[in-house]
Amino acid sequence: MTIAHDSFSAHGQHSNPDVPLEYSLEEGALRIFGFWLFLATDLVLFACLFATYVILQDNTAGGPTEMQLFNVPSFTAETLILLTSSFTGGLGTYAMHKGSRRALITWMIITVLLGLSFIGLEVKEFVTYATHGAPLQRSAFLSAFFTLVGTHGAHVSLGILWMLSIIYQLARRGITPITARKVFIVGLYWHFLDIVWVFIFTVVYLNGVMS
Amino acid sequence: MSIFLPHFPATFIITGDPLIYGAEVSIVLATVGILFVLTYFKKWGWLWREWLTTVDHKKIGIMYLIASLLMFFRGGVDALLMRTQLIRPNMHFLQAEHYNQIFTTHGTIMILFMAMPFIFAMFNIAVPLQIGARDVAFPYLNAVSFWLFFLAAMLFNLSFVIGGSPDAGWVSYPPLAGLEFDRGPGENFYLLSLQITGIGSMATGINFMATILKMRAPGMTLMRMPLFSWSVLASSILIIFAFPALTVALALLLIDRLAGAHFFTMFQGGNPMMYINLFWIWGHPEVYIVILPAFGIFSEVVSTFSGKRIFGYSSMVASLMTISVISYVLWVHHFFTMGAGPGVNSFFAVATMCVGIPTGVKVFNWLFTMYRGRIRLTVPMLWAIAFIPIFAIGGATGVMLAAAPADYQYHNSFFLIAHFHQVLIGGTVFGMLAGMYYWWPKMFGYMLNERLGRWAFWLFNIGFYITFLPQYLLGLMGMTRRMYTYPADMGWNTLNLISTIGAYIMGIGFIVLVLDVVYSMFYGERDVTGDPWNGRTLEWSLPSPAPHYNFARIPTVTSRDAWWTSKQARARGDAPAKLEPLQPIHMPKSSGRPFILSVIFFIGGFGLVFNWYALGFLALLGVLISLLLRSLEYDTDYYVPIEEVEHTEAALGRA
Amino acid sequence: MSLHPSRASNTASGSLWMYIVGFILSIVLTLAALWLALARQFSTEVLLTAILILAILQIGVQMFFFMHITESPKPQFNLWILGLGMFFTFVVISGSIWIMSFGGGQGY
Numbered sequence A: 001m002t003i004a005h006d007s008f009s010a011h012g013q014h015s016n017p018d019v020p021l022e023y024s025l026e027e028g029a030l031r032i033f034g035f036w037l038f039l040a041t042d043l044v045l046f047a048c049l050f051a052t053y054v055i056l057q058d059n060t061a062g063g064p065t066e067m068q069l070f071n072v073p074s075f076t077a078e079t080l081i082l083l084t085s086s087f088t089g090g091l092g093t094y095a096m097h098k099g100s101r102r103a104l105i106t107w108m109i110i111t112v113l114l115g116l117s118f119i120g121l122e123v124k125e126f127v128t129y130a131t132h133g134a135p136l137q138r139s140a141f142l143s144a145f146f147t148l149v150g151t152h153g154a155h156v157s158l159g160i161l162w163m164l165s166i167i168y169q170l171a172r173r174g175i176t177p178i179t180a181r182k183v184f185i186v187g188l189y190w191h192f193l194d195i196v197w198v199f200i201f202t203v204v205y206l207n208g209v210m211s
Numbered sequence B: 001m002s003i004f005l006p007h008f009p010a011t012f013i014i015t016g017d018p019l020i021y022g023a024e025v026s027i028v029l030a031t032v033g034i035l036f037v038l039t040y041f042k043k044w045g046w047l048w049r050e051w052l053t054t055v056d057h058k059k060i061g062i063m064y065l066i067a068s069l070l071m072f073f074r075g076g077v078d079a080l081l082m083r084t085q086l087i088r089p090n091m092h093f094l095q096a097e098h099y100n101q102i103f104t105t106h107g108t109i110m111i112l113f114m115a116m117p118f119i120f121a122m123f124n125i126a127v128p129l130q131i132g133a134r135d136v137a138f139p140y141l142n143a144v145s146f147w148l149f150f151l152a153a154m155l156f157n158l159s160f161v162i163g164g165s166p167d168a169g170w171v172s173y174p175p176l177a178g179l180e181f182d183r184g185p186g187e188n189f190y191l192l193s194l195q196i197t198g199i200g201s202m203a204t205g206i207n208f209m210a211t212i213l214k215m216r217a218p219g220m221t222l223m224r225m226p227l228f229s230w231s232v233l234a235s236s237i238l239i240i241f242a243f244p245a246l247t248v249a250l251a252l253l254l255i256d257r258l259a260g261a262h263f264f265t266m267f268q269g270g271n272p273m274m275y276i277n278l279f280w281i282w283g284h285p286e287v288y289i290v291i292l293p294a295f296g297i298f299s300e301v302v303s304t305f306s307g308k309r310i311f312g313y314s315s316m317v318a319s320l321m322t323i324s325v326i327s328y329v330l331w332v333h334h335f336f337t338m339g340a341g342p343g344v345n346s347f348f349a350v351a352t353m354c355v356g357i358p359t360g361v362k363v364f365n366w367l368f369t370m371y372r373g374r375i376r377l378t379v380p381m382l383w384a385i386a387f388i389p390i391f392a393i394g395g396a397t398g399v400m401l402a403a404a405p406a407d408y409q410y411h412n413s414f415f416l417i418a419h420f421h422q423v424l425i426g427g428t429v430f431g432m433l434a435g436m437y438y439w440w441p442k443m444f445g446y447m448l449n450e451r452l453g454r455w456a457f458w459l460f461n462i463g464f465y466i467t468f469l470p471q472y473l474l475g476l477m478g479m480t481r482r483m484y485t486y487p488a489d490m491g492w493n494t495l496n497l498i499s500t501i502g503a504y505i506m507g508i509g510f511i512v513l514v515l516d517v518v519y520s521m522f523y524g525e526r527d528v529t530g531d532p533w534n535g536r537t538l539e540w541s542l543p544s545p546a547p548h549y550n551f552a553r554i555p556t557v558t559s560r561d562a563w564w565t566s567k568q569a570r571a572r573g574d575a576p577a578k579l580e581p582l583q584p585i586h587m588p589k590s591s592g593r594p595f596i597l598s599v600i601f602f603i604g605g606f607g608l609v610f611n612w613y614a615l616g617f618l619a620l621l622g623v624l625i626s627l628l629l630r631s632l633e634y635d636t637d638y639y640v641p642i643e644e645v646e647h648t649e650a651a652l653g654r655a
Numbered sequence C: 001m002s003l004h005p006s007r008a009s010n011t012a013s014g015s016l017w018m019y020i021v022g023f024i025l026s027i028v029l030t031l032a033a034l035w036l037a038l039a040r041q042f043s044t045e046v047l048l049t050a051i052l053i054l055a056i057l058q059i060g061v062q063m064f065f066f067m068h069i070t071e072s073p074k075p076q077f078n079l080w081i082l083g084l085g086m087f088f089t090f091v092v093i094s095g096s097i098w099i100m101s102f103g104g105g106q107g108y
Helices: A025-056 A072-095 A101-130 A140-173 A175-208 B016-042 B044-052 B057-085 B095-130 B137-160 B185-214 B227-259 B272-306 B313-329 B330-338 B343-353 B356-370 B379-402 B406-412 B414-444 B450-476 B493-523 B562-571 B593-609 B613-633 B642-651 C012-039 C042-065 C077-099
Strands: B585-588 B637-640
Touching: A025 A101, A025 A175, A025 B185, A025 B227, A025 B272, A025 B343, A025 B585, A025 B593, A025 C077, A072 A101, A072 B356, A072 B562, A101 A175, A101 C042, A140 A175, A140 B227, A140 C077, A175 B637, A175 C012, A175 C042, B016 B044, B044 B057, B044 B356, B044 B414, B057 B095, B057 B137, B057 B185, B057 B414, B057 B493, B095 B227, B095 B272, B137 B185, B137 B406, B185 B227, B185 B356, B185 B593, B227 B272, B227 B313, B227 B356, B227 B585, B227 C077, B272 B313, B272 B330, B272 B356, B272 B379, B272 B414, B272 C077, B313 B343, B313 C077, B330 B406, B343 B356, B343 C042, B356 B379, B379 B406, B379 B450, B406 B593, B414 B450, B450 B493, B593 B613
Parallel strands: none
Antiparallel strands: B585 B637
């Protein structure tokens, strides 16, 4: 199937209730596909950071190790908060498909607040390490840890800003094929980040406190 | 040191050598000259409207082409400087440090700032036209890709004058490239400019994958798509999965240098080999990224100028895809000698040899296409035919290098240098030049001059053999790469002399090429039909140059070589398909933001080179604001009214 | 040309069910991994394999239940791309571990 001819009339297929709103314009399907391609690049980016972490994780140079640093309640809380935010983001998409702007915005705000809590906990964790003799400059392990987890945190922070911009656009324009596409795409981004976090939780934190 | 105050390194503006002074003066004069001409002829508005803000893939392609030719000049000058230094033993034309900077910039420019933009030029010029589309999937992103590349190239080139060029080789291995051994800003220029252009490249990969997979004309199934577009798809798959590895390698080294981390340092647990591992995870696919489009161009050129459809289309597609996937698991062959263990080396050696098989399939298919064809020796065809023996030799030496134990002798000798220049020049450069000559009329509406083109071709081709064949022997005789001079009693003198003469012949060939371009601008034969080569694919159904919306009516495709089929039907006297009524055409609006965004990246990159974090932070804010403005922008498209389409088509002599 | 997505269930309540099931499964998998890691009743290799399997399962859960991965319009090139991406991810990580595992392997 190809999508090359453009329709002069922009209503596309959204009069068809079986097609989700975000796919109802050809442009929407194209942008969503393009975003999957971007996620594939981000996947490989994180893969390289994970590879680096795994290889350098034992190079603690006589400094603090994972067992000494990682705090089980803290990283468990971060994990459950982010997972819940992924769920609430999904509930937002569900509300969008039901056409309810108010519910969508509400769920997105909750998602943003959960995301901010996640970032808050992570910043606290980083500052604690950095001020207790475990900054990124101490050892290869710490350089790799801060970079892998910090890159994820930077992605989440960007996602929060992005969601705020979309909440603003929803408030002004309501749910349209275009805003629906934007919500869907930021949702994909947010779920992807939770998936990356599952691996960080497993490979960095659980592995770290395990031995 | 306060991170908010600028910290000037000792040699901010580079001085010292007459050559350097001369170059700096020329740069200043050229810049002033350009600014003067633009102002005198009152062309700033035109420049902004027509070029700096365009999102039209055809114009973006032209800009990529011009940039790559300019960079080819600089990289070529670097090559001639090196070869001049090596013409005789114990020369002191260049000091060792300069030589290091020159081989670094030569490699970096040729791969990242000449080959990549050259292939992107071909992507942009040909793919949407070949698949019957009106633009790429994401035109705004396409402009962002170009300007990021362009400003990154400017940042890299700036290092020559301000701060000093990088000097740790185009691969920039730590610990040599780390803070302990390389304090100067040159290395930071390298890391930041490559990072910026890498973002642009990744975006191009995404753009063309989406374009090819989702925007083909009705009836053009993937197996009816021209082989050049297939090669772009294969190359784009590699781009999107390989460039993130480069992003990470460069970023980690930058964090080491800027923040004092220990990824690749020699103490505190760092592991320099990890950089090499990450770098080549990108680096190997990179060379396939630049060769696959050349293969695609050769398929188009060979079939057009043999007057036959390509032999073995399906196996050509399969081999492109196979090469693409296999090339991702070869990277250790770039560091067999780093001691990764026999199992690792064996696996990667065998895998490397395997990748020659699908490539061989392609070579045979080109030969079979030519067999019993009606060959026309136009300039593109000359480049294509010359590619075949060069690439065969280059591939064979590649298999020699792939044998890991043997590679312990060849690694980093001139044998290696000869091999990779053989495949990169004979493959990528010849391919891009063939493509440039082939698609030039479609871009500009006139042909490049055949006679000058032949002269350029023969000089460059013969010069190539004279330059690089002796280098195989030099490598076997023990001469290693990156040595700025050599003793007189090694027996290397004659071969080096011959090689340098060959390099000068290639240089003259390049000058003739430039002359061809300039001459043809004034006297080139006009292309009035849009199909000067009797082509086979859809781009030749359009006028030359194509109107900004490409197709007034999107064609419906029923076979491979769609345009050829159409011409055959007309020649047979088949009734022409009924012309559908024209519709208003949906087109994207131009935007100045890609250019401005890239300037912001340039400023931020420049700041970080000198550890001026304030500037870096401001640039980050600028980028975020730019993204936000784009997100809030809803008025991004417009419709070309039917009357304008009719008028344009009539003016171009089409119904 | 069809933009009809392929979906398990088209009804709105169907998709709400998907989010809830996905969420619960994810929590179960997360807590299971946590418990295994903290209980310290197994050898490191077994444990590592177990938590990695749990992670991979959770990825699958999230991709299917949250990301609507099977719902894009056909042809579903995004599945091919993701598959290729996962293959390359595997190559990069396992390849790097294998390549870098020589030279003593000790941390320092």
